[in-house]
Amino acid sequence: MHPRFHAAFAQLDSRLQAALAPALNDPHFPAMFSAGQVAGLLAATGLDENALSFALLPLAAACARAELSQFNVGAIARGASGSWYFGANMEFVGTTMQQTVHAEQSAISHAWLRGERTLRAITVNYTPCGHCRQFMNELNSGLDLQINLPGRAPAALREYLPDAFGPRDLEIKNLLMDDVNHGYVQHGDALSRAAIAAANRSHAPYSAAPSGVALLLDNGVIVSGSYAENAAFNPTLPPLQVALNLLNLSGYDYAQIRRAALAERADPRLIQWDATAATLNAIGCGAPERVLLA
Ligand SMILES: [Zn+2]
Known part of the structure; x- marks a missing residue:
């Protein structure tokens, strides 16, 4: 298991620990779970999807590289395919604030890079900042994306981003996570x-x-x-x-x-x-x- 997970893993319920061990002990654990793995975790723990995603959040937050703030934020993006993707904030000492990645952006871009085509929900351990609410409105799931926060009923992004402004207001047809190919010819090594x-x-x-x-x-x-x-x-x-x-x-x-x-x-x-x-x-x-x- 990657050392960054040790402390968070130790705090988990023993049934969840047992169910997670095969995936986390894989030295190449990709910080995501396939739909089949999620189904296995749900069955083994008896948790529903929201409860499982909250239980897994400390593992996602453990991936943070918050060298500036020392404030670890975790997120889990749930794809339409059924796969789940970890996200965590990243900061870069010696650059500018603009280089920072928020946990929601991390989970979303993670899902996108792994080939997920649309998101159903995202679970976060702190309420999304305005920057992230705006970032999420670029997705092809738009204002329907479900936001899950500890201690609150799940709610759609539209409740967190009233009077939203987004790509649809600019008549942009290709949204974030839509399949796109700009068609540049590959060359070189x-x-x-x-x-x-x-x-x-x-x-x-x-x-x-x-x-x-x-x-x-x-x-x-x-x-x-x-x-x-x-x-x-x-x-x-x-x-x-x-x-x-x-x-x-x-x-x-x-x-x-x-x-x-x-x-x-x-x-x-x-x-x-x-x-x-x-x-x-x-x-x-x-x-x-x-x-x-x-
Ligand atoms: Zn944010």
Whole structure:
């Protein structure tokens, strides 16, 4: 079991511990549960879905990298496929506040990167901030997304975000988590191709400047991240953050990054390179290789 789970696991009910042990003891536990695994946990514990998601929240929060705030937030996104995805906040000392990832963004981008097509619900241990409410309104589940908070009845996002403004107000047809392919031709080595593939999946309807990041780890694994824009612009997730979030949730560490590639257009209206290089530098990595989308 990854050491970050030890303290939270020790506090769990013994039946849940027994049911979770096979998954958590897998050295490659991906911080998610398939629909089959969720069904197994429900049957083994006798909990309903909401109660199980609350019981699992401390494990999600244990994935936080809150080096600035020391305030761990956990989230669990529940996909339409039945799979559940952990999320946790990430902060980067030596960068700016804008580089921060909130737990809801973490769980949502995690689900998206793993191929989930839409979300039904999200469970969080603290009430979502305004930034995250706006971020969630970019999803193709829109205001119907169910929010589960401790001590409160489940409620739809529309109750947390009255007078909502979102992509539909701007007549944006492709929403976050919709299937998209920007069609840029893959070229170069495996890392470059992974960065281009990530850019092809990015959600960039406001800038028309798609981008993607791919990180090569010391064990040969490549972790990718796609850019995710927001109708209100500011809750936008940069591609590096999406990749680092997936890296962290997958149980890897920044120190394992050997190379990074950023794919963006030669003439983008928004430029990711400088912010990507600055954040990589802050976590002890070299500058990214720039891969042009054409
Ligand atoms: Zn937030």
